[in-house]
Amino acid sequence: MEIFLDSIKNSIYKFSRNKVSIIGFFMVAMVIIVAIFAPLLAPYPKAAGAFIDFSNASKPPSRAHFFGTDVVGRDILSRVMFAFRGALIMGLGVIAAIVPFGVLVGLFAGYYYGTWIDTVVMRITDIFVTLPALLLALAVASFGRPSLFNSMMAVAFAWWPFYARLTYSMASSVRNETFVKAAQTIGAHKAHIIFKEILPNCLAPIFTKMALEIGWVILVGATLSFVGLGEQPPTAALGTMVSDGAQYLPAQWWISLFPALAICFMILAFNLLGDGVKSMLSTEVL
Template sequence: MMENIKIYWYKFSRNKLSITGLIIVSVCILMAIFAEYITPFPGHSREYVDYANASLAPNSTFWFGTDIFGRDIFSRVVFSFRGALKMSIIVLCISVPVGVLTGLVAGYYNGKWFSTLIMRITDIFLSVPPLILALSVASLMEPNMTNSMIAITISWWPWYTRLVYGMAVSLRNEYFVKNAELIGASKLHILIKEILPNCLSPVFTKIALDVGWVILQGASLSFVGLGEQPPVPAFGQMISDGTKYMPDLWWMTIYPSLAVAFMIVGFNFLGDGIRDMFDKGRQ
């Protein structure tokens, strides 16, 4: 066990960008968890007005400047990490099991009527760009964090169905699956114990890469007013508010935008490292 961990870590650490991604992701997670303790003005993440310090440029007191209500942008950016990570975790915790399960069933029973039905439904969802589908669904519901997560989840599960379906179709004819069938193993055993473990490597890689894209979609919904509502800070909402005062109050838009880019780059680098870690062809 320890030997396998060392091998995985060796493959992961060979790419310096992977280590950079791990550090960035760790920083984002720590900031989200300990936001109340590391921000200079934690109260600015809630209802707060201080017109005496409104629209201040970045300075030694307000590192990222303040918005038109006098709220510290740095504190609000740090608290926004919490909402962004919460959204990505919940969306993927629902999308991945649904997509993997439907992909396994459709792939193993390829040719059956229900397999065809699953994949045709999947193709319908995949024919619409995820952001457009999420915007369409979110616009039908009350704008808040929960409904924006539902909208993104609806647009995200088909990608895992398509990924696992392709792998399950090829694995169902492998010798180890046929042997399990010959000795009388149950269908559930074949799906969970034989086929699923061989699909996990690309699934884990996609999860790491998808976190950044889910965060970006969440920010997009928030940007148009369909995500987290004020006064709770959210990246998209902060960027949208800042664009109204560009270029004079540039810091209201630039710093939240950089924070989103920071998270996406970190998770993409981490995803590349996970892909290298599970790549059996690289030693």
């Protein structure tokens, strides 16, 4: 127990040494808090849905509307706050879906390195890796009805091979370590070797990749929304808001600018946090 607590303390210490990552942590925390409590924090909660107020349409940023209003009078700040929800669901949901599958594929291919299982599984993975993830996600999403769930499935379909490839690289190397050979010698079950001996030694780079890629998954999700393949109006979605305001540029710049900045803010937040996770999981002696 003491060893476990010392490990946690050491990890927290490593993370705290990276001041930029602390900033990222608070940025991510702020996004999560805003997303959860949007109905309480948003100045105009009704603006998140099918709300019309033509008397306040296309108003520039002001004290009453810090981010201005769109062409039907909805408060953009309120819509951005609610849109954080869909963006977080996209980023966290896709990562939660693809990591177990990709890691499982990579583990088995790595354990059976040099066999027909390795050859078949990794050649299929290589086919997916060679295809641009964004284009593949766009193609898959276009076959279904536009929605948040379908866009998540499209991104997951395009993204899992990267985790399979990473895990395969780690597992195929770890399988030759002495402790794995020792487990095989004493007759340990294959499942025990894969999940108890190999997997724990692959987790650090996997967790690092997860933290760093949430922001990019959010960007791909926003791209799908931008072209009309994500969440549908009147639901507030950052990509849709950028797309809706693009046709009014440059005169009504605020309609697209603030949702775009919100996307950049989320990407930066998760990238900074991911850098801290990388430092925390590093084996460097401090």
